[in-house]
Amino acid sequence: MRRGYREHPSNARYTRPALALTLLNNEDTVYETFSKQWHSEVRSYALLFVALTACTRQQRPVVLAPMRMETPDTSAAAPSARSVFDTQRDDPFATTNRIDWPGPNRYRSSSGSPGPDYWQQRADYTIAATLDTSTTELTGSVEIKYTNNSPYTLRYVWVQVDQNLYRNGSKGSALFPADSRWGVRGFEGGYKFSDVRANGASVRPRINDTMMRLDLPSPLLPRGGKATISIRYSFKVPEHGSDRMGRDSALYEIAQWYPRMAVYDDVRGWNTDPYLGQGEFYLEFGDFDYSVTAPAGYVIAGSGVLQNPDEVLTSEQRRRLSTASQSSDVIQIITQSEAAAAKTQLKPGARTWRFRARNVHDVAWAGAPDFRWDATSWSGIQTQAYYEFPKAGKAWEQAAEQTQWTIRQYSQLFFPYPYPQATSVAGPVGGMEYPMFVMVGYGTDDPTSIFGTINHEHGHEWFPMIVGSNERRYAWMDEGFNTYLNAFANEARYPGQTAYPGYLRNWGDVVTRGTQSPLMTAPDNIDPNALGAIGYRKPALVLLTLRNHVVGPDFFDSAFREYIRTWAFKHPAPGDFFRSIENSTGEDLSWFWHSFFYTTDVLDIGIDSVSTRTSEGQKYATIALHRFTSIPFPVRLRVAYADRTTQDFSLPVNIWARGNRFDAVIPVRANVTGVRLWADPSVPDWNPSNDTWGTPPPANPPGPVTRQ
Numbered sequence: 001m002r003r004g005y006r007e008h009p010s011n012a013r014y015t016r017p018a019l020a021l022t023l024l025n026n027e028d029t030v031y032e033t034f035s036k037q038w039h040s041e042v043r044s045y046a047l048l049f050v051a052l053t054a055c056t057r058q059q060r061p062v063v064l065a066p067m068r069m070e071t072p073d074t075s076a077a078a079p080s081a082r083s084v085f086d087t088q089r090d091d092p093f094a095t096t097n098r099i100d101w102p103g104p105n106r107y108r109s110s111s112g113s114p115g116p117d118y119w120q121q122r123a124d125y126t127i128a129a130t131l132d133t134s135t136t137e138l139t140g141s142v143e144i145k146y147t148n149n150s151p152y153t154l155r156y157v158w159v160q161v162d163q164n165l166y167r168n169g170s171k172g173s174a175l176f177p178a179d180s181r182w183g184v185r186g187f188e189g190g191y192k193f194s195d196v197r198a199n200g201a202s203v204r205p206r207i208n209d210t211m212m213r214l215d216l217p218s219p220l221l222p223r224g225g226k227a228t229i230s231i232r233y234s235f236k237v238p239e240h241g242s243d244r245m246g247r248d249s250a251l252y253e254i255a256q257w258y259p260r261m262a263v264y265d266d267v268r269g270w271n272t273d274p275y276l277g278q279g280e281f282y283l284e285f286g287d288f289d290y291s292v293t294a295p296a297g298y299v300i301a302g303s304g305v306l307q308n309p310d311e312v313l314t315s316e317q318r319r320r321l322s323t324a325s326q327s328s329d330v331i332q333i334i335t336q337s338e339a340a341a342a343k344t345q346l347k348p349g350a351r352t353w354r355f356r357a358r359n360v361h362d363v364a365w366a367g368a369p370d371f372r373w374d375a376t377s378w379s380g381i382q383t384q385a386y387y388e389f390p391k392a393g394k395a396w397e398q399a400a401e402q403t404q405w406t407i408r409q410y411s412q413l414f415f416p417y418p419y420p421q422a423t424s425v426a427g428p429v430g431g432m433e434y435p436m437f438v439m440v441g442y443g444t445d446d447p448t449s450i451f452g453t454i455n456h457e458h459g460h461e462w463f464p465m466i467v468g469s470n471e472r473r474y475a476w477m478d479e480g481f482n483t484y485l486n487a488f489a490n491e492a493r494y495p496g497q498t499a500y501p502g503y504l505r506n507w508g509d510v511v512t513r514g515t516q517s518p519l520m521t522a523p524d525n526i527d528p529n530a531l532g533a534i535g536y537r538k539p540a541l542v543l544l545t546l547r548n549h550v551v552g553p554d555f556f557d558s559a560f561r562e563y564i565r566t567w568a569f570k571h572p573a574p575g576d577f578f579r580s581i582e583n584s585t586g587e588d589l590s591w592f593w594h595s596f597f598y599t600t601d602v603l604d605i606g607i608d609s610v611s612t613r614t615s616e617g618q619k620y621a622t623i624a625l626h627r628f629t630s631i632p633f634p635v636r637l638r639v640a641y642a643d644r645t646t647q648d649f650s651l652p653v654n655i656w657a658r659g660n661r662f663d664a665v666i667p668v669r670a671n672v673t674g675v676r677l678w679a680d681p682s683v684p685d686w687n688p689s690n691d692t693w694g695t696p697p698p699a700n701p702p703g704p705v706t707r708q
């Protein structure tokens with residue numbers, strides 16, 4: 001899903017947070033679209049960065065063992081009346097409330113990998129659908145071969161019927177304002193079912209909002225038992241499908257378009273959280289064979305691989321596609337003049353497009369009579385762009401290359417893209433992801449704007465398409481992880497630029513406004529005005545913080561890759577991620593998960609005072625550190641001496657285990673004239689005013705946050 005769309009209420013006052021790294025004053029939407037202004041600001045920032053790096057010598061910090069001095073009475077410490085700044089509200093090192101940490105057990109191991117008895121269900125789909133553009137109705141039939149790999153007998157199953165969001169009185173239509181991004185805009189639709197069967201026997205569906213329960217005619221046996229569910233259905237295609245599907249004139253973007261199996265897992269049993277709009281999806285892996293019958297002049301783009309090119313493409317189009325499959329250059333499959341001609345020369349009748357997608361948990365597609373179609377490839381993966389010109393501007397001519405670049409970049413950095421193709425379609429949906437297929441808003445005619453969304457949406461191929469976590473409960477495992485990936489792409493595609501200050505400022509905004517909630521909050525329960533911060537940017541930022549300032553890039557990068565590899569095509573829960581990272585990096589990070597995922601606190605550590613004394617010829621500085629919130633953090637100090645030299649020191653997080661004050665006693669080579677916390681300015685300390693003492697030494701210049 002696209003970031004930062006409609007996040008700011010029009011009357012929201014922008015308050016600049018006092019975060020140390022607030023370098024850019026870019027609004028969310030501006031950031032989202034990489035506006036020209038953003039770029040000019042970033043360019044000046046980049047120049048500053050290049051200039052400063054050239055003249056600053058990096059120092060290796062001295063790592064100190066934890067030391068404990070007599071600590072002053074902290075009972076009088078009341079730095080703020082705001083509850084989020086309460087100190088010692090609870091023990092940040094206590095074992096986190098592990099309701100989201102199932103296991104460890106035979107299914108999910110203590111090391112964060114799937115256990116020896118890990119199981120997940122399988123759903124293989126055969127779908128045949130017909131799009132009637134005169135009635136804007138889609139009619140279809142689906143056959144689901146469902147495999148019960150669990151150790152339990154099932155007597156009923158739950159099926160997701162997402163189109164019921166558009167039924168009058170749906171939960172989602174009540175929760176989200178009708179004119180909002182997730183609102184139904186007054187549209188009344190929903191599924192009509194005509195024939196629902198399980199193992200051939202007619203079944204009476206029982207519907208609970210967007211979930212449908214089917215009682216099986218006979219028990220579905222454990223460990224491999226199979227059931228076949230078949231459903232005939234139809235629904236009217238909404239113009240605005242809650243920004244996840246929809247249509248615009250002759251263009252249709254179709255998703256949530258067939259009854260989909262709900263996930264039955266070892267964590268929660270049946271995952272029946274309804275589709276309300278803001279929360280995304282949680283689906284079972286399997287193979288899909290699907291066909292779309294549309295007016296004869298339509299071109300259909302979809303998840304998976306086209307199975308009948310001979311029937312639906314011209315020989316010239318097939319020849320061009322064959323060239324594109326061998327080429328890293330962009331080849332036009334349907335040119336602008338061909339697309340324009342197709343629009344005016346509508347063909348009678350209908351045509352059926354057949355696709356196959358393997359090892360995915362969903363499929364989606366789009367159709368229009370006048371698509372331009374570009375394709376190229378990388379490493380045997382075909383990357384494609386479909387767009388109506390000029391609704392999608394000239395910048396879309398770069399979309400196939402941008403898709404190719406994105407797939408290559410994330411394949412090389414994180415996990416090889418496992419699918420044969422990747423498609424980007426321009427349309428009214430602002431940004432939405434499906435396996436091998438993403439919908440991207442027409443956008444401005446700015447290639448960097450289009451790239452921002454293409455790169456984000458295809459980043460979702462890693463989360464949640466490959467690593468199939470529960471998006472409906474944990475936005476941070478989906479949007480958050482993806483936004484973390486996007487930081488790497490941004491810095492690689494545009495050297496000298498970084499998305500980090502935008503992430504930090506966005507988090508600061510929701511702290512200031514009081515609209516934030518812990519990252520563990522289910523997305524439907526997050527304030528829509530804070531979704532960009534809590535679902536996307538704060539989780540990306542805290543992962544970068546963990547990487548750069550807690551465990552180090554070397555440990556974190558391999559740990560993150562290991563997590564992806566271990567959970568590819570599976571259903572990890574939050575605890576699996578936490579355990580996986582702890583095991584890979586060799587750190588107990590309870591305090592980190594607790595602080596940044598389970599509370600809304602911010603990091604605020606300061607320096608109260610500094611004194612120097614001499615003992616047996618050795619000078620010692622006592623630096624009185626003060627933690628103003630519940631969040632502990634490893635401390636980095638840069639000390640300045642009278643001779644203008646500096647020295648860096650590092651203290652482990654353990655210094656905060658027993659209180660919120662710590663006197664660090666460190667050997668120094670001369671009298672200390674100044675001290676600075678966080679020589680690296682990308683530590684997200686909320687309040688920079690207490691981070692220095694005396695005449696502080698300079699901080700490092702801001703720089704990229706995804707470097708090794």
Ligand SMILES: [Zn+2]
Pocket residue numbers: 001002003456457460479482
């Ligand atoms: Zn997204």
